[in-house]
Amino acid sequence: MTKKVIVSAVLMALCFAVVNEPLVAQEENGERNNTIRHPMLVDTTSTVFKEVYRFWCDYKQAQMEEFVMRNRPHTLKTADFWAKEELTENPNPDMILQSIYPPFAFMNEEFLGVSMRNDTLYELQTIFYSHYPVENTFEGVFTVPVVKTQDGYKLINKLTLNMRKYKTYQIGWLTFYYPYTYPFDEEKAKESFNRANKVAKELGIVEVTPIKYFLYENQTELLHGMGVDGSIIDFNLSNNIIHYGHSLWQNRKVDFTQGGEGIIHELLHVFIYDLRKNNNGHRFDEGVCCYFGDNVNFTTNEYQLGRLKEFLNDNPQINLSVNLAQGYKDVDGHFTNDSTASVDGLLYGYGDSYSNHLYNIQVVICEMIYKKGGMDLVKRMLFETKRNEDEYEMIEMLLGVKREEVNGVIREYLREKY
Ligand SMILES: [Zn+2]
16 A cells, blocks of 8 residues: 555544543533434334333433442443443443543433344434533434343444454454454564563563454544444544544453554553553553553654654743643634633643644653653652642652743753754
């Protein structure tokens, strides 16, 4: 396959845990608006429609209860809505359906209808809209298989059905799944396995629990694989190939667009969660996964840090001692940490279509920590940092750099090295 230089875009949505936090908070306060498509267009009188729709509404109610009352007793459990085979495949099936999204239960919805596939299999399709960044922002079209069982209707993830049709390639604890048309690179896959094993060892993991790694030709195919037939994160960049990947720790699944068999970034995310034993990721994870793994947009870390140096030189108004990750945008579209100069009051991750500087800044911090105290010090930063807000405190503790010095120290480090 011939390709000129592919300069890829980085999607801020790459790391589920880091990016979705502000969205979830936003949804929680929002009003919900649920509608069904116009009865002239969909037969809402059919018994199957009524039963499946009722079942779907109950599932969303369960989602809401689990999310809002996760630490209090509640009666509805989302797990009860999934088919047995789904729960065997995915301990946390909601996460596949939600993919990169916050819980649907807090979003506006337009229910499109139910379609029969065979005697026991139906599919429902629905659209969700969020309140962010503006009211009624399209989020995605979702197709969800519904099986009719002796215990009533049950949900099953589209991916669980699709993966039965995929080709597989297994090497040790790692199994790749990909559609028949995908140009799988066996050599790269082996290389990645060996590299990931080395990092696992350095992190102190004795035996890696098996991971399934899904590969697709592009982001659109990847989303279709999960049952997302239209998405806010797709079709938003016309002049570059979008590389995209993410990991679902509890389900031990990773997916990636073409070439992902040569990238170990998402595998390292899974390793970090394995060691942390919970799903609470934070920003520094990205620095570690890029530094010891790969930069997710198929360029070298060296190239990206060179771009970060230029970016910071071109934007002297950015103060990394105020915010290491995000800034407001002024009327000219430049980043600023001054909220009074903000054109819309929203915070944006530092970066552009070619570079995710939010991640690159974390790579610099990771490199500085590793050079000072090796993997032991990196692990302290990984596991002792509880929230992103604590990162300055951790930087002072581990690197001896005070918050007010961070901006100067990072800029100086880049000037000397890149
Ligand atoms: Zn990542």
